[in-house]
Amino acid sequence: MRRLVIDTASRACSVALFEGLECVAAFHEVIGRGHAERLVPMIAQLPDRGLSDCISVNVGPGSFTGIRVGISAAKALALAWNVPCEGYSSLALLAAFARDKVGADNPVDVAIEGGHGEYYFQPFDAHGNALQSAQSLEPEAAVQISKADIVVGDAADALADMKRHGTAIDALPDARRWPLIAGVAPLAATAAYVRPPDAKLPGGR
Known part of the structure; x- marks a missing residue:
């Protein structure tokens, strides 16, 4: 089965095309902003x-704008091609990447940069199971509950420094790594923001 994976939930923008679990083509760029402008040309080059x-599309947590861009594109293509659209977690993908890198028998804490100086944080056990739901936390609060010796994400270095122990793996989600979570039950293709978006509708709704 051929699968298109879209990942725009972070500063990176990436797409990958798979035949089964084999990546046949991919693009990955750390762009910061501008996912809406870069994503479609990337897909067109596949x-x-x-x-x-x-x-499959990264549904977050991560950048509110990036998540919306990725899900909107994925759903539009799924409708046009009449194919299913599934979601996956940015934090589960990063945890799987860390365990693949350092050894599958290691618990992992995932910490990525969120809004207002907070971290999106989630701990995983040595089997890759989430120990609790993802949270948006102040750095000091993340330090208090971070127990794993391995920390991964773009906030990993800062969190490990504050803990004064542990190994940090600086990484962003990457569509090319989707096979690492191929055995995980897919999520709905619905944004997983963790905390409310900053922007509000008129009238405070």
Whole structure:
């Protein structure tokens, strides 16, 4: 089965095309902003312009704008191609990457930069199971509950420094790493923001 994976939930923008678990083409760039402008050209450069039997998209947590861009594109393509659209967690992907890098028998804490100086934080056990739901925390609060010796994410270095122990793996989500969570039950293709977006509708709704 051919699968298109879209990941725009962080400062990185990436797409990957898989035949089964084999990546046949991919693009990955750390762009900061501008995912909406970069994503479609990336997909267009893939073989058959990314045409697939299934689409997987990073639903967060992460950048509010990036998440919306990725999910909107994934759902539009799924509708046009009449194929299913699935979601996956940015934090689960990073945890799987860390365990693949340092050894599968290690618990991992994931910490990525969130809004207002907070971290999106989630701990995983040595089998890759989430120990609790993802949270948006002040750095000091994350330090208090971070117990794993391995910390991964773009806030990993800062968190490990504050803990004064542990190994930090600086990483961003990457569509090319999707096979690491291929065995995990997919999520709905719905944004997982963790905390409310900063922008509000008129009238405070």
